[in-house]
Amino acid sequence: MPTTNAPNTLREGPDENGHFGIFGGRYVAETLMPLVLDVENAWKTAKSDPIFWSELEYYRKHYIGRPSPLYFASRLTDYFQGAKLYFKRDELNHTGAHKINNVMGQALIARRMGKTKIIAETGAGQHGVATATACALFNLECEVFMGAEDVIRQKPNVDRMRLLGAKVHSVTSGSATLKDAMNEALRYWVSKADTHFYIIGTVAGPHPYPQMVRDFQCIIGEETKEQMFEAEGKLPDTLVACIGGGSNAIGLFHPFLDDDVEIIGVEAAGLGISTKQHAASLTGGRPGVLHGNRTYLLQDNDGQITEAHSISAGLDYPGIGPEHSWLFETGRIEYVSATDNEALEAFSLCSKLEGIIPALEPSHALAYIKNIISSLPKNHIIVMNMCGRGDKDLEAVIPRLEEMDLL
């Protein structure tokens, strides 16, 4: 169960209407409001129920495989000749990413609400696979909405979802990527209100999702804290994680917000921030309202949402969780970015030196670490969230690495 926080903390948000400062909220159609309020009530009840947490704990341990190791990346550390680098190995979770942490929690809530059918949106397909997995386990019907473009570039995950018994809806509306998948899932949900629970995959959407998903992902940071004390007897100096919607990042960061720890989020700079072909909502966007919350968005002068670009389907989203927008404006977290090419170099380097094939998403985090680590002292400790494994990305990555002469 999440611990209660002392006053003057950065960890107590959001307020009862789901606001983190001016961000967050519930910007949805009236047709959706009762559904969102139902989820909020169910979440509130579950949250204060020890039975709920012990049930989740059971699945965390025996099904997901938690705690995930905190691994000292010695060869990369040697290679960079600077700070010590640790990986939080959330790519070792069942289904290969951090997404399952959240899905198990929400699936248990859906069950408590008596819902028998689940819908989800997915970008890279990791959240879709995690949802399909939990649905197989709990005997729930599963429908996943995925942008048509992502269906093509993440085919292995589409196959996995189908194998697990889920129905994959290929979404062709709008730009046919993650944001459109989310639009479509929301539209579908409205028409199936009685039976369906919507498992949102990231810390975005209307309240209570950003808070609920965060609370389920916080296990990453809580374990890290404990494991770091065990390994080094102290807090880490720097935390780094990649950010699309921002669920793996907030999971690692949140338990450290009140500690004297530097925190860095890495957005996807795509072809470069100046090219406009990127997915860096904080670095290159401004506040707006989409998908039920106010947050930083990529948008044009008229407030129309623009398409994001990243080689990583999981980061290819024109928004970001509202809590990140708030933490950005308060200055608590530093948000930077890494390009497609930088991520590809890191992808290759990590595979060769550590025997860990990272997903393209955390490759962005490693790419940024690569820029700063050598200039840091040897007793400086960096923890990076290795939030997913890269098997799903090989089809997209291999030709690019060949082009770059990195294979």
Add this chain to the structure above:
Amino acid sequence: MKTYNEDRLKLLFENLKKEKRGGLGIFIAASDPNLEISLEILERLPQAGADMIELGMPFSDPMADGPTIQAASLRALKSGGSLKRTLEMVKKFRENDTKTPLVLMGYYNPIYNFGVKNFLIKAIKAGVDGLIIVDLPPEEDGELCLPAQKYNLPFIRLTAPTSDGERLPTILKNASGFIYYVSIMGITGTQSIATQNVQNAVKELKKHTGLPIAVGFGIKTRKDVADVTSFSDAAIVGSAIVNVIEQSLDSNGEGSDKTVADVLALVRDLAAGVRNKKIA
């Protein structure tokens, strides 16, 4: 502060009462398929029998709309549609029509981006009579509903089949203009309405509010319009109109005189539905 001082919605519903009939609201997306054709349709809607106009402000991510209005929104944006241009269309429309109520319908982000105060001032000046902002539930009234109230501009609320006795007071608290009853659980243009259910819901709704009630979502035919206006104050038709626009486009997606003629023909047909029913 220049506030809204027209009463077009109020006058319309008073007149409809005198005429003992319901009203016909017609939705089009501003700049669909392009500015010129869209403006021509807009200007000729009242003559074809539209009592009230709902002008859609195009948005890239229309979360509550089905494929038909999504496509209209994208066509509008592709042809250069924007919030600024939508307001210019209203201004043009008002040069020749000072009577027909026109409400803007859309999503919040373009307005937030434009600046709430700036938007309200420009909308009132252009001749807008009300706002229907889909993704602003009562929980977010501070954003636009209360500022609009300060400017006296009606903020029209949506209620849905799921809006029960517990939820309704929250929804109706800051409602003005009229109530827009969303007749189906879903998105625009997908299903047809179940008239009996809608009638019961409107009856229930009338216990909670004295505001006129318009029914929308899933109303497609003259018969739908006639049925719905036999127990409500107005019927709003959107996707059926937009469908006609879509079907009139040539292979390059361009509209023509046919687009205008086809839309107006449908509106005339629908208008017969409100004019024959209650008089009979």
